[in-house]
Each structure stands twice: as structure tokens, then as C-alpha cells.
Amino acid sequence: MNDRFELHERLAHDTYEVDDLDLCQVRLMNDSHYPWLILVPKRPGLRELHDLAEEDLPIMTRELVKASRAVESVFKPDKINIAALGNEVQQLHVHVIARFQTDAAWPGPVWGIQPARPYQNQELDDLLVELAGAFVDY
Amino acid sequence: MNDRFELHERLAHDTYEVDDLDLCQVRLMNDSHYPWLILVPKRPGLRELHDLAEEDLPIMTRELVKASRAVESVFKPDKINIAALGNEVQQLHVHVIARFQTDAAWPGPVWGIQPARPYQNQELDDLLVELAGAFVDY
Numbered sequence: 001m002n003d004r005f006e007l008h009e010r011l012a013h014d015t016y017e018v019d020d021l022d023l024c025q026v027r028l029m030n031d032s033h034y035p036w037l038i039l040v041p042k043r044p045g046l047r048e049l050h051d052l053a054e055e056d057l058p059i060m061t062r063e064l065v066k067a068s069r070a071v072e073s074v075f076k077p078d079k080i081n082i083a084a085l086g087n088e089v090q091q092l093h094v095h096v097i098a099r100f101q102t103d104a105a106w107p108g109p110v111w112g113i114q115p116a117r118p119y120q121n122q123e124l125d126d127l128l129v130e131l132a133g134a135f136v137d138y
Numbered sequence: 139m140n141d142r143f144e145l146h147e148r149l150a151h152d153t154y155e156v157d158d159l160d161l162c163q164v165r166l167m168n169d170s171h172y173p174w175l176i177l178v179p180k181r182p183g184l185r186e187l188h189d190l191a192e193e194d195l196p197i198m199t200r201e202l203v204k205a206s207r208a209v210e211s212v213f214k215p216d217k218i219n220i221a222a223l224g225n226e227v228q229q230l231h232v233h234v235i236a237r238f239q240t241d242a243a244w245p246g247p248v249w250g251i252q253p254a255r256p257y258q259n260q261e262l263d264d265l266l267v268e269l270a271g272a273f274v275d276y
Contacts, residue, residue: 048218050206061199068188079228080186083221087237087245090217099225107225109247 005042008091014116018128019135023059026067026135028128031116034105035075035098037067037131046092049084060094067096070134074098081109143180146229152254156266157273161197164205164273166266169254172243173213173236175205175269184230187222198232205234208272212236219247 007025015027015038023043029036041060046052052060068080077098084094097110105113119127145163153165153176161181167174179198184190190198206218215236222232235248243251257265 048206048210049220050203050210050218052203057199057203058196061195065188065190065195068186072186072188079223079225080188081221081223081225082187083219083223083247085217085219085221085247087217087219108250109221109223112246 003044005044007040008089008093010089011038011040011091011093016124016128018131021063021066021135023056024063026063026131028124028131029095029116030118030124032119032123033114033117034103034110035071035077035127036110037071037096039063039067039094039096041092047086047090048092051092064094064096066135070131071096071098074130074134083109085111141182143182145178146227146231148227149176149178149229149231154262154266156269159201159204159273161194162201164201164269166262166269167233167254168256168262170257170261171252171255172241172248173209173215173265174248175209175234176231177201177205177234178229178231185224185228186230189230202232202234204273208269209234209236212268212272221247223249 015029017025018028019026023041024039025042027038029038041052064082071080075098078101079099081097081099082094086092099106153167155163156166157164161179162177163180165176167176179190209218213236216239217237219235219237220232224230237244
């Protein structure tokens, strides 16, 4: 096991950095079907939530709540979905997804329903700025 | 909004009680396809994770870690999936699911893949005892 945190190459490929918190990198999934953040704790060798060190658990919780509030304020979704799955990419990462009754997967989960639809450049830049601002607020 | 906690009737119908922790009811989903717990915070009117009171957040985290460890010790899964979705049943509840590379939904999420397969009586009784014991251990 590597003793330094490195972001999994698939997460790096599929996402853009939004913010860098005490414990987690906050990243935006490059899929404009769903406003979708991913939080990745910057610790090496984590797979399960219970692998987090005792002292990191409250930080993880605080950062998840912060992400959930940021998603709510920016996107005003009908529901927020939070999930740590990791069946394919095993590096611990937590999804925080804005869901709408009008989205393509509703009311089911979003994974594997349709191919990602990448953001347009300007749309992406604006969104990253808006999201980073929302993290400052909470 | 009701000011007393009442378990949502669909959760009550689909699950069996395993344990009663400080914050959450721990329940077993009656679907033998996947060993699958649900944690329901006993507070009225919660929908999102960030609706939890500040003082309940560390308890929620501790109970989720406890559930994750119990699922790992009892089922020895390949991966644990943890998720708060709530698109259909909006009362805040968190899934803790033992996943196996051999299960019918792998590597996708479990929701909506196939109808639940209820446990047999003896199998259910044994499992509830074993799970409750695992919660004592952690």
C-alpha cells in the first residue's frame, strides 16, 4: 500500500477540482445530467468508511454536511443523494448528488443509467466558481 | 410536521428490527439477495443528512461506522455500500449493504434490479440474533 495519498486516475479523469478542504478534495463530476460532487479523503489506503481514523470521522461528517448544504444552495434540488459505493473505483469517495424529479434516472439512482454528458467550457467555469463560493459560505 | 418520530410505513413493512441505538433504529431489509441494513435516526421531520442537529451528527457517524463494521464481520463482503438516497421514501434512512462480486447487481447499485426475496423464518431468526450480537461487539 502506498503511504501517500494519490487521487485514483479514474476519479481524476472524470472530475474537476472544486475545493480543497481539511480532509477531502471536493470534485465536480463531469456529467451535466446531474449536478454531482465527489468528496475524496486525502488519506492513502482507504476503502470503507470505517477505515477512516477516529480523528478524521468528525471532519468527514462536517465536510459532507458542508457539501450537502452547498449542493442545496446552488442547485435547489428535490432531494440530495449521498453514497459511498466504490464497487468499481475502490478508493474511498463519497458522492453528493443533486436530484430532480425531472432528471433521467429519477427516482432510481444515477449510476449506470446513461453515459456522462460533459459540461461546456463556459458552463463549467461558471459552475466551479459558484460551487467554490458556496463552500466558503458553510 | 409531526413532532414525534414514527417509522415510515414502507420502511416498517420492508424491514425487521435488529437493534435500537442511541440515535438510530437498525433494521434488516427483508431481501435475502443482499445482506442489507438500514439505519433510521429516531428524530421527526428529517429528510437530508444536513437536517440532523449538530449534536446528533457525531452519533450518526459513530452508528454508521458500527453498522459498517458489523456488516463486515458477519458477512465478510467484497465491499460495503453506504447510501442515503430517499427519492421514494423521504424519511432520512441510510443503507449499509454487503456487496459481493457474485451478487446479481454487481458492480452496479442494488436498487431496482430485482424484486426482494424475503428470508425464510429460521434463516431470518438466526440472522437477527447474529447481527444484534455483532452490534454489541462494536
